[in-house]
Amino acid sequence: MSDHEELESNVAAWVLGALDREEAEVVQAHAEGCASCRETAARLQRAVTALPLLVEEVEPPARLRERILAAAAAARDATTAPSRVRKKVTFPVRGNVLAPLFGRLPAYAAAAAVVVALVAGLVAGELVGRTGQVPPPSQVARFTLSGHESLAGAKATVIDLKGDGLALVDFSGLPAVGQGRVYEVWLITSGGRADPAAVFVPDGNGSKVVLVNRALQGYTLMAITNEAGPDGTQAPTQKPQLYGTVA
Amino acid sequence: MGLGAVGGADSELAVAIAAGSQDALAELYDRYAGLAYGIALRVLGDPGRAEDAVQEAFLNVWNRAAAFDPERGSLRSWLLTAVRNRSIDYLRGRGAHERREQDLEPVASMVGAHSDPWHEVSLKLERDAVREALSSLPAEQRQAVQLAYFGGYSQTEIADMTRVPLGTVKGRMRLALEKLSSYLRGRGLVDV
Numbered sequence: 001m002s003d004h005e006e007l008e009s010n011v012a013a014w015v016l017g018a019l020d021r022e023e024a025e026v027v028q029a030h031a032e033g034c035a036s037c038r039e040t041a042a043r044l045q046r047a048v049t050a051l052p053l054l055v056e057e058v059e060p061p062a063r064l065r066e067r068i069l070a071a072a073a074a075a076r077d078a079t080t081a082p083s084r085v086r087k088k089v090t091f092p093v094r095g096n097v098l099a100p101l102f103g104r105l106p107a108y109a110a111a112a113a114v115v116v117a118l119v120a121g122l123v124a125g126e127l128v129g130r131t132g133q134v135p136p137p138s139q140v141a142r143f144t145l146s147g148h149e150s151l152a153g154a155k156a157t158v159i160d161l162k163g164d165g166l167a168l169v170d171f172s173g174l175p176a177v178g179q180g181r182v183y184e185v186w187l188i189t190s191g192g193r194a195d196p197a198a199v200f201v202p203d204g205n206g207s208k209v210v211l212v213n214r215a216l217q218g219y220t221l222m223a224i225t226n227e228a229g230p231d232g233t234q235a236p237t238q239k240p241q242l243y244g245t246v247a
Numbered sequence: 248m249g250l251g252a253v254g255g256a257d258s259e260l261a262v263a264i265a266a267g268s269q270d271a272l273a274e275l276y277d278r279y280a281g282l283a284y285g286i287a288l289r290v291l292g293d294p295g296r297a298e299d300a301v302q303e304a305f306l307n308v309w310n311r312a313a314a315f316d317p318e319r320g321s322l323r324s325w326l327l328t329a330v331r332n333r334s335i336d337y338l339r340g341r342g343a344h345e346r347r348e349q350d351l352e353p354v355a356s357m358v359g360a361h362s363d364p365w366h367e368v369s370l371k372l373e374r375d376a377v378r379e380a381l382s383s384l385p386a387e388q389r390q391a392v393q394l395a396y397f398g399g400y401s402q403t404e405i406a407d408m409t410r411v412p413l414g415t416v417k418g419r420m421r422l423a424l425e426k427l428s429s430y431l432r433g434r435g436l437v438d439v
Contacts, residue, residue, distance in 0.1 A: 012420040013402040017335065018395035020403070047427035049320070051396050052327035053374045054381060055289050057281030064284070064298050065276055071302065072272055072309045140299050159299065164306070 004030075008037050015044045066209050067159070067168050074211050075164045139163040145222060145244035147173065154206070154242050158222060165215040167246075169198075169222070174206040174242075177226060184232035185212060186240070188221040197222075199232040220247045257322040265312035272309055279323060283330045289397055290334035300337055304329035335399040380430040388423035391416055 007030045013019050014027045031037040139162050147154035154173040161167060169185065177183055185198040202208040216222075223240035227233045257278075263271035283304060287297035307329050308315075308322070315322060381389055387409075394400045394408070402420065406413040 009414070009417050009421070010402075012424050013395065013417065015424070016392065016395040016420060017332070018400065018402045018405070018420070020401055043428050044421070044424040046431060047424040048396070049324050049328070050373070050377045050380075050427065050431055051392070052282065052286050052324075052331060053370075053377045055282065055285040055397075058285040058288050060280050060284035060298065060301065061294070064301065065273070065280065067298075068276060068302050068305045069269060069273060071306055072269060075306065075310060076267060140303055142295065142299060157295070159302070161306070 004034065004037075007031075007034075008040065011037055011040050012044055015041055015048050063170060063207075063209060067170070070209060070211050071161060071164065071166070071168060074166050074213055141216075141246075143222070143244055143246045145169075145224070145242050147242045149241045150175070151224075151241040156224075156242065156244075158216075158244070158246055160216045160246065162215070162217070167212040167214075167216050169210045169212060170207075171200075171202060171210065171224075172205075172207045174202040174208070176206075177201055177229075180229050181226055182229040182232055183224050184227040184236070185210060186223045186225065186236055187212070187214070187216065187219040187246070188223060189218060190220045194223075194236055195219075196232060196234060199227070199229070201229075216246045220245060222246045258317040261308075261312055261315045261317065261322045264309060265315065272305070275308065275322070275326070276305060279326055283327060286327060286330050286397075287334045290331065290399065291337055296337050297334070300333040301330055303333045307333075331396070338399045376431065376434050377427075380427050383430070384423050384426060388419045388426075391419040392423045392427075395420065 007027055010019060010023065010027050011031070014024055014031075017024075019027065027037075031041055141160040141162065143158040143160065145156040145158065151174065154171065154175070156169050156171045159168045159170070171183075174183065182199040182201055184196060185200070186194045187197045188194045197212045197214060198210050200208050200210045221243060222245075223236075223243035225236045225238050225240050227237060257275075260271045260275050264275065280301065283301045284297060287300040288294065291297050291300065304326055308326055315325065381392075384392075390409070391405055394405050395402065400408065402416050403413060406416045409416070
C-alpha cells in the first residue's frame with residue numbers, strides 16, 4: 001500500500017475525530033497537498049456535520065442560560081473596561097493556610113481536609129482519563145462550596161473560566177441574608193490573605209448566580225460571610241460557614 | 248445593531264453576535280440549547296460537565312463570531328461541532344487548545360440551517376432524514392460511527408473493543424460516511 005493509499009484510508013477517521021493527535025497531524029499535512037484526499041474529506045464531512053442531529057433534544061437547567069449570558073457580558077466587559085483595583089485585606093493568620101478559617105474549630109479543619117482530598121482525587125482521576133496521560137489543565141474548572149452550621153443547607157458550584165479570567169458561582173439553599181445585610185464572597189490565598197470578590201443578595205428561593213470578575217489563579221479557597229450592606233466590608237467580620245477549595 | 252436579527256436566519260444572528268448583541272446570543276441559545284445539551288449529555292453522561300461543555304461552546308461563538316464565515320458552514324454546525332468537540336475533550340481530559348480539528352470550518356452545511364425563520368420545521372425534517380439515513384446502515388457501520396463521534400474513541404480503540412482488524416474498522420467508517428453523505432445529498436439536505 002502506498003503512502004497515499006495508507007493516508008487516504010484514514011480520512012474517514014480523521015473527519016470523525018477518531019485519530020490520535022499525531023496521526024491526525026500526518027493526515028492533515030498530507031491532505032493539504034493532496035486534492036484527492038481533500039475532496040474525499042469534504043464529501044465525508046457532509047455526513048459528519050449531520051451527526052449531531054441524531055441526538056434527542058434535552059432541556060438544560062434554566063440556570064445555564066443565565067450563566068452563559070452573564071459570562072458573555074463579563075467577557076465583553078473585560079475587553080472594554082479598565083481593571084478595578086481592590087484593597088488587599090488579610091485574615092488574622094495563625095499556623096497553616098487553613099488556620100484563619102478553620103483553626104479554631106477542628107471539625108472545620110477536618111471537613112476542609114476531606115474537601116481537599118476529594119477534589120484532588122477527582123481531578124487526578126479525571127485528568128488521567130482513558131488515555132493514561134496527564135494532560136494540561138482545562139480551560140474550565142469546577143469546584144464545590146459546602147455549607148456548615150447555620151448555612152448547612154447551602155451549597156455552591158464554582159465555574160472557573162480560566163480563559164476569560166473570571167468565575168461564576170451558582171449558589172443555592174441560602175437563608176435570607178437579613179435586612180441591610182449582604183453575602184460577601186472572599187478569595188483566600190495560600191498565605192491567608194482574603195480579597196473581597198463580590199457581594200450579593202440571594203433571591204427568594206435562596207439562589208443566585210454571582211459573577212466573580214477576576215481570575216482564581218493564585219487563590220486556594222473561596223468563602224462566604226454575612227456582612228453589612230450594601231457594599232460589604234474590606235475584611236471579613238465572622239467565620240465563614242460556606243467554603244471550599246478553588247485550586 | 249442586531250436586534251433585528253432576532254427571529255431571523257442563523258447567518259444574521261452571527262452578524263449580530265459579532266456586533267455584541269446579547270439578544271442575538273440569547274436567541275441562538277433558545278434555538279439550539281436543547282440540542283447542544285443533548286449532545287453534551289450523550290457524550291459525557293454527566294449533567295454538570297455537560298453544562299460546562301455547552302457553556303464553553305456558546306462562549307466560543309460569542310468570542311469568535313467575527314471570524315465566522317457562512318460560506319464555510321452554518322452557525323448551527325459550528326456551534327454543535329464545538330459542543331461535541333468540547334465534550335470529547337472533557338471525556339479525554341484534554342485542554343481545548345490541544346484540538347487540531349478546525350471546528351470553524353465544517354466543509355459543508357445543511358441546507359435547512361439556512362431556512363430560517365422556519366428553522367424548527369426544517370430542523371425536524373433534517374433530523375428525520377439523518378435518522379433514517381443512519382438506520383439504513385448495517386449495524387456494524389452504524390456502531391463504528393457512533394463509537395467514534397459520540398464515544399470519542401479512536402479507530403484503534405474501536406478495533407480493540409469490537410475485536411475486528413483495524414482495516415475493517417477503517418472500511419466501516421468510510422462506507423458509513425459515504426452512504427450518509429450520498430443519502431443526504433440525494434435528499435437535497437446538503438449544499439454541495
